Amino acid sequence: MNYQKLSDFNYKLPKELIAQYPSDKRDESKLLVLHRNTGKIEHKIFKDIINYFSEGDVLVLNKTKVIPARLQGKKKTGGKIELLLLNLEQNNTAKAIAKPLKNLKLNDKIFFKDDFCEIIDIVDGVLKIKFHEDLQVIINKYGKVPLPPYIKREATDIDTERYQTIFADKPGSVAAPTAGLHFTEDILNNFKNKKVGIAEAILHVSWGTFAPVRCDNIAEHKMTSEYFEIEDSTARKINLAKRKIAVGTTSVRVLETSSVNNTITSQKGFTDIFIYPGYKFKNTDMLITNFHLPETTLIMLVCAFAGRDLIFKAYEEAKSKNYRFASYGDAMLIL
CATH class of the missing domain: 2.40.10.240 (QueA-like)
Structure with a gap:
């Protein structure tokens, strides 16, 4: 089925499942593992993620840094x-x-x-x-930390640390690339020890990431342009990967924007790429992401990657097991 209506991406999300604070430890969030080829769903914790990767894989991180906006x-x-x-x-x-x-x-x-x-x-x-x-x-x-509008509290000192990835390096975002929030130095070292490559790109997340889609036909929606950058050395590393794993929807958008003839090229500039069902992925083999709110461009992207029906099945199971949603919520690995 070709899902193109805004209502196709709506679902009931109890407000108590929208995380208002980060988990006690970054890598102890829940992890739902979704196998696209079989539809199998597994329930793990984030630190188990290393078991799904092997030598020659490359993780693509977004090293943007949230500014106190x-x-x-x-x-x-x-x-x-x-x-x-x-x-x-x-x-x-x-x-x-x-x-x-x-x-x-x-x-x-x-x-x-x-x-x-x-x-x-x-x-x-x-x-x-x-x-x-x-x-x-x-x-x-x-400035203070610009918490998303669905976090219904004032920012505190904990957000200065936790609403930032540990590899954040280039200031420019007004929202965190939230899939990266689960990573710790130990997890990154485990990947390196397993000879899984780490590649760092940049996409500065604008407030447009929270902009509502107002078109009933989602193809009419226009994304806010966001600055991105991928260096030559990063492009070479990704092109040599056995499998390319995007850490977050922002990394997907960098990979897909930078694809020329199915090869990643060194680029810098602005992207307004909008990925929704029907899109043909060129350079993304696996995706690590959080659980996204209804009718957002973020859930449309993950539905494009794994199929709308399979994503909605996984979300229903996540809700039944009290997974936490949105920026400070739990994680999903889509294989």
Whole structure:
């Protein structure tokens, strides 16, 4: 069946299954293993994942780093304004959404103690703001972790550590590549000892990852462009892989964007690739991912990879066994 309607990707998710905090230990999350060829489902814990890989396989990680993109400021009148940076641009400018947006206008200044930014454009409720000091310095000084909208609490110190992968290296994301949150140094060392390769790419996750799909025909949906980068040495390593394992949907999008004649090529730029059922994968053999919310582009991607009916069967079983969903939730390995 060709699933193309938004309602095809809806399912009932009890709100208590949406994880509000990370697990006690990164690698002790539950792991559902889904075999595409047989439909078999296994239940493990994440540290067992090493048993499904062998010498010559290559894991593709996204080494983007989440920036503290949520800023609390004040207008000149003293009114409080919360900014969420959507993406960083050149010359200390950024796109942002503001709460409350009402009464903000061009050339207004938003103050952060001794620093400030100025609104230089407003389009469809999205601000373009210019900081009058170094942007990275400002956000590191005043910013907070931008937890997703379905985590119904304020960020705390635990999020500074846990809403970041241990291999995060290149600042630029406003949301974590969540499949990578389960990895520890021990797990990475176990892969290396087994001669499983580790390749690192970059895709800076924008707030568009949470943007709702508003088209009943999902093919009409337009993805937000996101910056990605894959170096020549990384491309060579992946091309030599026996099997290419994407760690997260962001890594899938890098692999598939970088494919030319079924070969990974060194590239940097922006991608708005939208992967949904009917897509023919070129360079992704296995996928490690979390459990995604209904009607999102993320669940559409995993349905494209494993089949919508099989994914929904696995999700129903996960719900029955109280798996935790979304960013701080449990993991799934699709073979």
